Amino acid sequence: MITWRSCVFRRLGVKIFRKNTLLFMLFWFGFWIFMSALMFVHRTIFSDHCTDEKSKRILARVCDGYKEGILTGDLCEDLCISKQVVYQRCLYYEKGKKVIQADWAGIPIILKSKLENFSSYDNFGMLDYQEMQDVSTMDIVFYAALEIKNLLGLELINTTVPKLWTKHLQGRVEPYSKAELATMWSLLQQEEYTFFKILQDLSKHVVKVLGSCGHFYAVEYLIAGHAWNQNLFSLEELFGSSVTGHNNRALKGAIHKIALSFLDMVKHFENDFSYHLHLCDIKPENFAIRKDLTVVAIDVDMAFFEPKMRDILQQNCTNDEDCNFFDCFSKCDMQRNRCGAKRINSNLQVICDKMFRHWFSPSLIGPRTSLPLQVELQKAVQRCAVPTEYPDNKKDHRILFKQLYELLQASQRQLQE
Numbered sequence: 001m002i003t004w005r006s007c008v009f010r011r012l013g014v015k016i017f018r019k020n021t022l023l024f025m026l027f028w029f030g031f032w033i034f035m036s037a038l039m040f041v042h043r044t045i046f047s048d049h050c051t052d053e054k055s056k057r058i059l060a061r062v063c064d065g066y067k068e069g070i071l072t073g074d075l076c077e078d079l080c081i082s083k084q085v086v087y088q089r090c091l092y093y094e095k096g097k098k099v100i101q102a103d104w105a106g107i108p109i110i111l112k113s114k115l116e117n118f119s120s121y122d123n124f125g126m127l128d129y130q131e132m133q134d135v136s137t138m139d140i141v142f143y144a145a146l147e148i149k150n151l152l153g154l155e156l157i158n159t160t161v162p163k164l165w166t167k168h169l170q171g172r173v174e175p176y177s178k179a180e181l182a183t184m185w186s187l188l189q190q191e192e193y194t195f196f197k198i199l200q201d202l203s204k205h206v207v208k209v210l211g212s213c214g215h216f217y218a219v220e221y222l223i224a225g226h227a228w229n230q231n232l233f234s235l236e237e238l239f240g241s242s243v244t245g246h247n248n249r250a251l252k253g254a255i256h257k258i259a260l261s262f263l264d265m266v267k268h269f270e271n272d273f274s275y276h277l278h279l280c281d282i283k284p285e286n287f288a289i290r291k292d293l294t295v296v297a298i299d300v301d302m303a304f305f306e307p308k309m310r311d312i313l314q315q316n317c318t319n320d321e322d323c324n325f326f327d328c329f330s331k332c333d334m335q336r337n338r339c340g341a342k343r344i345n346s347n348l349q350v351i352c353d354k355m356f357r358h359w360f361s362p363s364l365i366g367p368r369t370s371l372p373l374q375v376e377l378q379k380a381v382q383r384c385a386v387p388t389e390y391p392d393n394k395k396d397h398r399i400l401f402k403q404l405y406e407l408l409q410a411s412q413r414q415l416q417e
Contacts, residue, residue, distance in 0.1 A: 048093045055090040055100050058116055062214045065118050071186075071214035072179040078104065079213050085109075097301075101221065108221035109210060114190040118215050124185035147188045152195065153308030186215040193217050195300050203272070205265040207288070207298045222296055225284025231255060232284045232358060238291060249415050254293060255359050256412040261295040262355060263405050266348050275306035278343060280328040282350045302326055310341040327354075348401060352384035356404075373414060377407045 063080035065071040078084035084105045091099040091110070100111040115121060124143075187193050196219065199206045210218040225232045235254050269277040281302035288298045297303065304312060313330040316337055317323050323330035323339035327350045330339045360381045380403050 048096075050090040050093045052087075052090055055098070056087055058098060059087060059100070059111075059216075061117065062216055065214055069177075069179055071118055071183045072177070073183055073211065073213035075104075075211035075216075075218055076213040085218075098216075102218075104210070104218065109218045110221055111216050111218055112192070113216045114192070115215065118182075118186060121186040121189050121215060124181050144184075144188055147185075148194055148198070151189075151191045152198075153305055153311065183212070183214055187212060187217060190215070190217075192300055195303065199273075203268060204294055205261075205268055205296055206300070207296050219298070222288035222290060222298060224288045224298060225286075227284050229284070232355065233258065233289050238289070253412060253415050256408055256415065257293045258289060258295060259356060259359060260405065260408050260412070261289075261293060262351055263348075263401065263408070265295050265297070266346075266351060267401070269347060273305070276309075278304050278306070278309045278328055279347050279350070280304065280309075280326040282327050282347070282354050284355070304328075309343060313339050313343060314341050315339045346397060348397065348404075349384060349387065352381055352404075353386070356381045357385050371414070373407070373411055377411055380404050380407055 059079070062071070063076075066073075066076040066080050075085065086103045088101040088103055088108070091101050093099070096115050098111075098113050098116055102109055102111055187197075193209065193212075196206055196209050200208050207219045207222065210220060212218065223234055223237055226234070231251065235251060239250070239254070269279070279297070279300075279302070281299075286297065286299040288296045290296060309328065312325055313323065313328065315323065317332035317339045318337060320329075320332045323332050327345075328343050329345045330342065331344055332339055360378055380400075384400055384404060
């Protein structure tokens with residue numbers, strides 16, 4: 001009897017032990033999943049939190065690389081040795097991209113890099129197989145052209161890339177150092193830098209590249225837009241109290257001039273390059289204004305020339321909504337279940353929707369909306385922003401553009417009367 005009871009208790013104890021062990025293992029497994037999820041959230045959210053301390057450490061690592069001869073650039077001496085480049089503040093981190101404000105000899109600049117560390121960029125392949133003296137200017141131009149084609153979808157023969165790059169490289173006699181080639185290659189891997197560098201001598205509507213150190217490049221500091229700003233751009237920062245006030249004529253005149261500059265930019269991006277340039281992320285934060293109120297594109301991560309735009313749009317689909325790539329829309333071919341390569345909306349339509357409607361609505365135009373010209377401008381902006389159907393040909397697009405331009409000019413003259 002005792003033996004039987006002992007056996008029962010032993011079996012019961014084993015079952016309890018196994019059950020407790022299983023519960024313990026399940027607890028630890030659940031705890032491990034929870035901690036892993038917590039760490040993932042921390043890495044994805046908090047690790048990219050913009051702080052002054054982290055930004056200074058990032059720039060310090062750039063200077064360490066310069067002093068060790070790993071990287072170089074025309075900004076490095078002033079950033080790392082003479083300290084003429086003075087850190088001001090961290091602007092934002094986004095998906096690895098770092099954007100920092102600094103002063104360069106008293107002039108405000110913006111420092112940018114797609115990735116945080118120089119080592120995160122791919123190595124220049126030729127460095128592994130050739131000696132430095134064997135790398136010629138034409139080799140660099142050739143590889144730069146291949147990288148530009150990969151990033152922007154532009155063929156070498158259809159662009160001014162040879163002139164732009166040889167202009168910066170010609171006259172060089174001594175061989176290129178490993179640091180020079182590695183630095184150049186890290187910059188070429190950044191679509192935005194390449195875009196700005198190619199277009200800065202060709203367009204007043206893109207921000208100017210001022211210099212670089214390693215993978216960080218400096219661009220001019222401009223008054224950027226903000227969706228929360230009543231006027232989208234801080235005109236008070238440019239002109240002070242002279243443009244304050246809801247119904248101030250100077251304020252309205254400035255807004256009309258900015259709107260006309262937006263239209264100039266639209267025409268320029270559509271007609272003045274080898275290929276149409278599409279803007280697929282149009283919002284105030286991606287543009288800035290100069291002191292003369294010229295509109296400038298300052299964030300072009302989602303800007304694509306026609307060849308690459310066609311490649312992006314041609315995706316599988318089941319309806320038209322599947323063919324919307326941010327602000328660039330295409331139509332779904334239901335027979336092939338494939339998005340068309342042609343964009344059906346335009347830069348003009350999105351700018352009317354996201355920028356002009358904010359400015360030229362009855363609440364902002366005020367009591368003068370009773371004037372026929374102001375009413376006509378509102379209607380034209382509305383037709384542009386929310387078309388009943390997208391224009392199928394360039395002629396319709398040109399007519400709408402011309403109407404808006406002439407109405408804005410006439411409205412601007414009326415404000416000056």
